[in-house]
Amino acid sequence: MEKEKHVLVIFPHPDDEAFGVSGTILTHTKNGTPVTYICCTLGEMGRNMGSPPFANRETLPAIRKKELEHACKVMGIKDLRLFGLRDKTVEFEDIDELADRFNSAIDELQPSLIITFYPGYSVHPDHDACGAAVIHAVGRMPKEKRPVVHCVAFSNGCEKEIGEPDILRDVSAVAEEKILAIQSHRSQFGAFMQGRALKRGMEDEQVMKRIRTERFWTYRWPD
Amino acid sequence: MQPIEPREVQKAVEQLCGKELYIHLETTNGAYASHYDTTFLNAGGFIRNAKIQYTRGKITGNGPYRVGLKMENGWVYAEGLTDWEIDGKGRLLLAGHNSDGKLAVALELSEEPF
16 A cells, blocks of 8 residues: 555544544554545434433534544544534535535645545445546546545445446454444444354454455545 | 324424414435436425425324324424434424335424424
8 A cells, every 4th residue: 555645534424434444544543654534424313312312412422523533633633634524414415515615625734645535426425426526626626736535435336337346455454443443433323233143254254354354445536 | 203193293283373483394215226226316405594484283193193283374293203302402204214214294383493
């Protein structure tokens, strides 16, 4: 993996980084590369409330914020920026305004790499809208000044349309810390990856393959 | 939250009757429903901090429960409600959770904006 100057991660929800990207983030921070995480919402509309419920619609945002801060600590991220949008509304925001906010962060941080969702191939409308605003922001920068953008995609059959991911990164070396990062988001993955489920999960070839390998598509600009 | 006790909820609903209130009403299957089952029509609705005032409010059913609020010119209702609480800010929170503890519906009333 190339040593980056600064990595900027942009996702809409606390936990979006957990399965697909936290191993990559850990690899960067262990390399001494600063990582900034812009998280657009606090996942206010998350559905996991536990049984019996440990949260309600009004207490969930504060819980998820704490979980996100914990995950950042585990991942070695020192710069977490909360953009204050509301979960499930990103696609209804003005894309230019959101891109303006991304552009000012890019101008300030001068990242060599941005990690976000692949617009159109990331299932959740917030994911697609967030990715689209990032691509919009970077796309209007002069070609020679654009940072590299690595996208995460996972919609059904996305490989048919955008091809296979060009980056398959083995993050086995940081797998244990990655699992800690996933576990930070307790309200979302409460039953998953805890206790016996964790033991079963780690014995499960498919789960561990998913944990060990992170996949990215390098965004290719049409111009 | 705790499992709905209909008589208690009925009292709470009646106490808010006639007041100017802010409402949060939401139904959801989760954003991934049609990702896992492509034949599934994912539908939901969400309204937050709209103002309402109702002339009658009632909880019905044997659990999960339904709550209907009759307004001067219309209705609000939610079904599938399983749990409730009056939170530290005096707001009436009602929610329906499925067997995995996932929220499927929420109906909340507050005298102040959420």
